Amino acid sequence: MIDVVDSDELLRRIQRARACAVREERAWRNRSEELGATDPQEARDATVRQMSYEAVLRVLDEILTPGKHATEG
Numbered sequence: 001m002i003d004v005v006d007s008d009e010l011l012r013r014i015q016r017a018r019a020c021a022v023r024e025e026r027a028w029r030n031r032s033e034e035l036g037a038t039d040p041q042e043a044r045d046a047t048v049r050q051m052s053y054e055a056v057l058r059v060l061d062e063i064l065t066p067g068k069h070a071t072e073g
Contacts, residue, residue: 011064018060025053 005013032046061068 014060014063018057018064021053021056021060025050025057028053 028046028050032043032050035043035046
């Protein structure tokens, strides 16, 4: 079944996805920092996940506010 949604609902869904990505990025950053000294391998894994969520955030930001990251390298 295909759901048809209007632009307002689509925007709300993208904003919810962005909020979720922000929470996950923070959680993985904190986990990486906590594990840094005690478990370097797990800290690296957490850092990779953090970076993945950062990429998702950049994409969602570009959808929500085009050009936001245009000046970043």
